[in-house]
Structure formats: C-alpha cells, structure tokens
Amino acid sequence: MTLLSVQDLHVTFGTADGAVRAVQGVSFDVAAGETVAIVGESGSGKSVTANSLLRLNFGADVRIDGRILLDGRDVLAMSEDEVRSVRGRDVAMIFQDPLTALNPFYTVGYQIAEAFAIHHPGTSKKELREIALDSLQKVGIPEPTKRIDQYPHEFSGGMRQRIVIAIALVNSPKLLIADEPTTALDVTVQAQILELIAQMQAEHGSAVILITHDLGVVAEITERVMVMYAGRVVESASVADAFSTPTHPYTRGLLKSVKSLDTERHERLESIPGIPPSLINLPSGCPFHPRCGFAETLAGRCEREVPELRLVGASRSACHLPEDRLLGLLGGLS
Amino acid sequence: MSDEFVLAARSLRKYFPTGASRMLQRPTDLVQAVDDVSFGLRRGTTLAVVGESGCGKTTLGRLLARLIEPTSGSVTLEGVDVTAASPRELLALRRDIQLVFQDPYACLNPRHSIGQSIGTPIRIQKTLSRSAEKERVRELMQLVGLNPEHYNRFPHEFSGGQRQRAGIARALALQPKVIIADEPVSALDVSIQSQILNLMEDLQASMGLSYVFIAHDLSVVRHIADQVAVMYLGKIVEIGEPAAVYERTAHPYTKALLSAVPVADPRRAAGRQRIVLTGDVPSPVNPPSGCRFRTRCPKADARCATEEPVLLARPGDSDTEHRVACHFPD
Ligand SMILES: Nc1ncnc2c1ncn2[C@@H]1O[C@H](COP(=O)(O)OP(=O)(O)OP(=O)(O)O)[C@@H](O)[C@H]1O
Ligand code: SF4
Ligand code: SF4
Ligand SMILES: [Mg+2]
Numbered sequence: 024m025t026l027l028s029v030q031d032l033h034v035t036f037g038t039a040d041g042a043v044r045a046v047q048g049v050s051f052d053v054a055a056g057e058t059v060a061i062v063g064e065s066g067s068g069k070s071v072t073a074n075s076l077l078r079l080n081f082g083a084d085v086r087i088d089g090r091i092l093l094d095g096r097d098v099l100a101m102s103e104d105e106v107r108s109v110r111g112r113d114v115a116m117i118f119q120d121p122l123t124a125l126n127p128f129y130t131v132g133y134q135i136a137e138a139f140a141i142h143h144p145g146t147s148k149k150e151l152r153e154i155a156l157d158s159l160q161k162v163g164i165p166e167p168t169k170r171i172d173q174y175p176h177e178f179s180g181g182m183r184q185r186i187v188i189a190i191a192l193v194n195s196p197k198l199l200i201a202d203e204p205t206t207a208l209d210v211t212v213q214a215q216i217l218e219l220i221a222q223m224q225a226e227h228g229s230a231v232i233l234i235t236h237d238l239g240v241v242a243e244i245t246e247r248v249m250v251m252y253a254g255r256v257v258e259s260a261s262v263a264d265a266f267s268t269p270t271h272p273y274t275r276g277l278l279k280s281v282k283s284l285d286t287e288r289h290e291r292l293e294s295i296p297g298i299p300p301s302l303i304n305l306p307s308g309c310p311f312h313p314r315c316g317f318a319e320t321l322a323g324r325c326e327r328e329v330p331e332l333r334l335v336g337a338s339r340s341a342c343h344l345p346e347d348r349l350l351g352l353l354g355g356l357s
Numbered sequence: 358m359s360d361e362f363v364l365a366a367r368s369l370r371k372y373f374p375t376g377a378s379r380m381l382q383r384p385t386d387l388v389q390a391v392d393d394v395s396f397g398l399r400r401g402t403t404l405a406v407v408g409e410s411g412c413g414k415t416t417l418g419r420l421l422a423r424l425i426e427p428t429s430g431s432v433t434l435e436g437v438d439v440t441a442a443s444p445r446e447l448l449a450l451r452r453d454i455q456l457v458f459q460d461p462y463a464c465l466n467p468r469h470s471i472g473q474s475i476g477t478p479i480r481i482q483k484t485l486s487r488s489a490e491k492e493r494v495r496e497l498m499q500l501v502g503l504n505p506e507h508y509n510r511f512p513h514e515f516s517g518g519q520r521q522r523a524g525i526a527r528a529l530a531l532q533p534k535v536i537i538a539d540e541p542v543s544a545l546d547v548s549i550q551s552q553i554l555n556l557m558e559d560l561q562a563s564m565g566l567s568y569v570f571i572a573h574d575l576s577v578v579r580h581i582a583d584q585v586a587v588m589y590l591g592k593i594v595e596i597g598e599p600a601a602v603y604e605r606t607a608h609p610y611t612k613a614l615l616s617a618v619p620v621a622d623p624r625r626a627a628g629r630q631r632i633v634l635t636g637d638v639p640s641p642v643n644p645p646s647g648c649r650f651r652t653r654c655p656k657a658d659a660r661c662a663t664e665e666p667v668l669l670a671r672p673g674d675s676d677t678e679h680r681v682a683c684h685f686p687d
Binding site: 064065158179180181182209210211212213214215217236237238239240241242243260262263277278280281286290291292293294295296298299 | 618622
C-alpha cells in the first residue's frame with residue numbers, strides 16, 4: 024500500500040546570487056513499512072526533498088511545486104494547522120545533530136512526554152511519565168528511572184540520538200525521516216544507532232526514509248535506494264541491484280569511490296573527476312555530463328538533452344546510454 | 358629506534374588540567390589525552406592513527422608538530438629532539454613538519470586570496486622574494502590540481518575539495534619532510550575523498566614525503582597506510598602493518614571497530630556477524646583502572662580491572678612489529 028507519493032517536486036530558493044534550483048522534478052513512492060534510502064553528495068537536494076515532506080523549508084523566498092500525497096492527502100495543499108497535526112504524529116523526523124533537536128532547558132523525560140501530549144491531549148501526568156520511561160527503556164537508555172529527569176547536556180552524543188529517536192517514535196508514526204542520523208557519531212556508536220533504527224522499525228512497522236551520503240549505511244539497513252545528483256533522482260533501484268548492477272554512471276562512480284576494507288595497500292582509488300555543479304548555473308542537458316566519462320560516446324546528446332528516468336533492467340535510470348551498456352557499467356568505461 | 362625513522366615518538370604523554378584541578382591541583386582530575394605513546398615513522402611511508410572521538414589522536418598530531426608541549430616523553434625528527442629544541446631550531450623544525458587539517462578553513466584566511474594563504478609559510482620563513490613566492494605558489498597550485506589562474510580568488514569561491522587541495526599546497530610550500538594530516542578527507546564527499554587520497558599518494562611518491570594520517574575509521578586508511586595504530590582513550594592498543602591489523606586482528610577493540618564499518622555490499626552486510634559494543638567511550642578524566650577498554654570489552658575478566666596490559670608482540674608471533682595491548686589477544 025502506498026503511504027507516500029511524491030510527484031514532480033520542484034523546489035527553488037531565491038538568493039542574492041540568483042535562483043537556486045535545489046530540487047527538480049523528483050518523484051517517488053514509499054509503501055507502508057518500507058525502508059528507502061536517499062543518497063547523494065552534499066548539495067544534491069536530499070535534505071530539501073526531505074524537509075519538503077513536512078513543509079519545513081517554507082522560508083521567505085522559496086517556491087515549491089508538485090504534489091506530496093501522504094495517505095492520499097496533499098501536504099502542500101494543507102493548512103498550517105493540518106500540517107502541524109501531521110508533524111510528529113504521522114511523520115517524524117530525526118536530524119544529524121541531536122543537540123539541535125533537543126531543548127537544553129527541559130529534562131529529556133519532559134520532552135518525550137510533551138511530544139506525546141501534543142497529539143494526545145488529556146493524558147494524565149502519571150501516564151505521560153510511564154510513556155516516557157517506557158520509551159527511554161526501549162531505545163536502550165540504561166537506568167531510565169534516574170535518567171528521565173536529566174537534561175540533554177548530561178548525555179553523550181550517542182545517548183542523545185537515542186533520545187531523539189525515542190521522541191520521534193513516541194507516537195508510532197507511519198513514516199520516519201532520518202536525515203544523516205549517524206553522521207555526527209563515532210563508528211561504534213553509529214552501528215548501535217543503525218541497529219536501533221532497524222529494530223524500532225520492525226517493532227512499530229513505520230516506513231523509513233534514510234538520508235545519507237554513506238553507501239555503506241545504505242547497504243546495512245535499507246531495501247531500496249534513490250541516488251540524487253544536482254537536484255534530480257538519477258537512479259532508483261533495489262539495494263541489491265544498485266550495488267551489483269548500477270545503471271547510472273554517477274552511481275557507478277560512487278560505488279567505485281567507496282573505500283572498502285579489502286582494498287589492497289596503495290591500490291589506486293577510482294574517483295569521479297571534477298566537482299558537483301552550481302545549482303544556480305546548471306550545465307545544459309544531463310547535469311552530470313561535465314564529470315561523466317561516458318558522455319563523449321553519445322555525440323553531444325548529453326549536453327543537449329536532459330535524460331528522463333526510464334526502466335533499465337529492474338532499476339530506473341536517467342541516462343541516455345543504451346540499456347545493454349547501462350547493465351554492464353561495472354565492467355568499465357568501454 | 359634508529360635513523361631509519363624520520364619521525365619517532367617515545368613515551369609521549371599529554372595531560373590537560375580540567376577546570377576543577379587547575380585550582381585544586383589534584384592529579385586525578387587530569388585529562389589523560391595521550392598516555393605513553395611510542396612509534397617510529399619510516400621515511401617515505403604512512404602511519405595511520407585511527408580511533409574514535411576523544412581517543413587523543415588530534416592531540417597526538419599537535420604534539421608531533423610541536424604545536425603543544427608534551428607533559429613528558431619526546432619526539433625526534435631525524436634523530437633531533439624536537440621537544441628540546443631552542444626557539445631558533447624550532448623555526449627550522451616547523452618547516453620540516455607541516456599540518457593538514459580536517460577543515461581547511463583553519464589555515465586559509467577568509468579575507469586573503471587563496472594564493473596569499475598558500476604562500477603564508479614562505480613569507481613567515483622569509484625564504485623567497487615576493488615575486489619568487491608568487492611563482493612558487495603557482496607551481497604548488499598546479500601540483501595539487503588547482504588552476505593557477507585562480508590565485509586571486511577567495512576561499513569561499515572554492516568547493517570543499519578544492520579548499521583541501523589549497524590546504525595541502527600550503528603544507529607543501531616549504532618542502533617539509535613530514536606531513537601530519539588530521540582527518541584530511543572526513544569532511545569531504547565520497548567522490549572527492551578519493552581524489553584527495555590519490556593526490557596525497559602521488560605527492561608521497563614524487564616528493565618522498567612521510568605522513569602521519571589521522572582518521573576515525575579504518576576503511577579510509579586501508580590502502581594508504583604502511584602502518585596502522587589504533588588508539589583508545591589516549592593509548593595505542595594495537596599497531597602493525599595493515600595486513601596484520603586488518604587480517605590477523607588481535608585486539609577486541611580493533612575487532613569491534615572493523616565490524617562497525619558499514620560495508621557497501623548488501624550481501625556481505627546481511628551475512629556477517631557484527632560486534633556491537635555497548636555504551637560510549639568513557640571519560641578520559643578518570644579512565645577505567647587496568648585496561649581502559651574493559652568497560653566495553655566483551656572479553657574482559659578480573660585481571661583486566663587490576664593489571665594494565667602492555668603493548669607487546671603476541672607470544673610466538675613471528676611478526677614482532679605487530680603489537681597489541683591486551684591480556685587475552687586473539
Ligand atoms: N533556505 C535556502 N536558501 C537557499 N538555498 C538553499 C536553502 N536550503 C537549501 N539550499 C540549497 O539547496 C541545495 C540542496 O541542499 P540540500 O540541503 O538539500 O543538500 P543535501 O543533499 O542535503 O546536502 P548535504 O549532504 O550537504 O546535507 C544546496 O545548494 C543548498 O545550498
Ligand atoms: S546522460 Fe550522458 S552524461 Fe549523463 S550520465 Fe548518461 S552518459 Fe553520462
Ligand atoms: S585486556 Fe581485558 S579488557 Fe582489555 S582488551 Fe584485553 S580482554 Fe579486553
Ligand atoms: Mg543534508
């Protein structure tokens with residue numbers, strides 16, 4: 024069953040330097056209970072896409088077009104009150120830095136209880152405390168009866184992210200959006216948090232959109248992946264397919280640049296040449312063409328024509344190369 | 358340790374006073390940021406220092422570059438004791454050991470052009486005329502893959518990867534012997550990380566540079582390190598060649614670090630057994646008694662609480678360069 028359907032989303036910010044086209048024509052569906060990853064480099068539009076789902080980037084000079092259907096209702100057409108009732112209840116969000124998500128002046132117990140009370144007015148104080156205790160326990164905070172009355176600064180980074188997860192899940196949301204939830208954490212703590220997210224998802228049956236720049240994290244916990252580049256989805260595939268048969272030159276480049284634990288000493292790393300484009304002055308045609316080693320084989324088509332997503336094997340890819348070449352990308356540049 | 362090492366550390370310690378102890382002078386309140394660290398860096402090779410936040414790796418880098426004074430112990434550069442250097446000697450030593458930072462903004466003045474920033478060490482050392490300096494900066498820019506025509510641009514006009522190239526160019530300006538790189542690629546996108554790592558390898562091969570490469574995870578350093586040191590709470594817990602540390606892993610902490618690295622391969626991710634450590638790294642102010650890792654170690658027993666393990670080769674191991682600090686190594 025489709026829980027979320029994003030259709031032709033466009034987000035443009037007006038800035039002093041010109042219009043920043045952060046998201047251009049992004050479409051995707053998320054089924055109930057499914058885990059989807061969005062990967063891409065810095066500035067590719069991952070966070071802007073995610074924030075749009077809760078209308079969190081409706082700042083001063085922003086233009087949003089398209090439809091964001093949550094259970095069939097268009098989030099972009101809702102009133103402020105309606106959006107507020109969705110936030111934290113149907114859709115919850117976790118960010119990279121847990122400190123910004125927590126209020127330093129309230130105890131963590133209060134903040135968990137408050138997140139529940141907003142959507143469940145009339146709950147008694149006693150019940151709220153029970154719920155907060157239970158949540159702390161579930162996310163693995165040791166000695167919850169003692170910790171419940173402590174303030175965020177009294178917890179370590181990993182513990183804070185656990186508390187943020189407790190707050191996000193207290194209303195059993197249908198969709199959890201996690202924007203780089205482990206980027207700020209140490210590797211051993213990152214492993215704990217990823218495991219916790221997977222376990223919580225299994226328990227609550229929530230769908231999860233996981234945003235990350237780390238392909239390793241994707242392989243660990245998600246089923247499907249969307250790769251973004253310069254504000255567009257360039258590939259959408261099952262995780263197994265994306266890793267074994269990437270169908271876009273950019274995905275291939277990302278995979279090849281991953282520093283794996285079994286690369287040989289002094290082995291040369293493949294890298295993607297150049298840098299991501301400016302979103303104010305996008306290249307013509309395929310936004311990846313200035314960095315793409317395959318572009319010259321297509322006689323100028325890449326510079327002229329924007330490739331649309333189409334079915335390639337079992338994946339969807341936005342590239343002009345013929346299907347048989349896309350399915351053999353890992354073989355090399357030939 | 359002899360002349361084969363371009364840089365060597367011997368029993369290096371750095372204790373920082375905490376707020377309370379500065380007034381009360383209680384030795385128990387010291388942050389033991391680096392505690393009894395020794396190693397030797399061979400010429401033209403790379404030593405990777407890996408550990409989680411707070412393990413003391415950045416402090417170690419700063420000690421090696423003598424940006425801070427050690428509490429005890431010594432650092433020698435080509436046999437000369439850096440820690441005992443006079444101010445004049447220090448100026449020369451600074452030339453030979455340069456730092457590259459995680460955030461290149463740390464060494465690029467936002468109000469100076471990129472070219473000026475790259476040339477700053479040359480101006481401080483007064484080794485070249487103004488025009489020769491400019492020429493040299495252009496060469497350096499070329500060397501690290503920056504367009505010399507962008508000499509007059511400002512740091513904010515460059516991408517993160519390009520700024521890191523500028524940071525490297527600046528570190529190379531005085532033709533150092535050793536570069537201490539503190540998480541030089543951690544803030545960069547994956548595709549750009551590889552560009553910078555390849556650049557560093559090329560420069561090492563062409564200029565005979567020696568690197569101390571500080572990182573927070575083991576995957577980044579796998580293919581550039583000749584020696585890997587894993588740190589936990591101020592101490593080296595395991596050191597050796599990558600083949601030894603990665604394939605004949607001896608310390609429980611190294612094992613956990615290796616298994617925590619997300620693998621970009623869904624089949625292997627599904628199949629493997631993961632060691633998830635409980636809890637966070639304890640405070641370095643009052644580290645656990647005995648073995649510092651014991652509060653998170655799946656193998657800890659009574660002896661670990663009372664007796665501190667020493668960094669030694671495993672009994673019977675023919676690879677004596679592979680050393681581990683654990684009572685029950687694998
Ligand atoms: N409020 C805003 N005003 C102007 N530009 C913005 C605004 N918010 C985001 N942008 C721009 O939109 C583009 C996409 O940003 P976004 O934050 O979605 O990237 P991202 O993929 O999440 O990157 P990262 O990996 O760095 O988090 C960037 O160029 C960013 O600078
Ligand atoms: S459309 Fe052309 S430039 Fe774009 S990814 Fe495909 S081959 Fe490369
Ligand atoms: S000495 Fe004991 S606690 Fe320390 S790593 Fe070895 S087994 Fe674990
Ligand atoms: Mg983001």
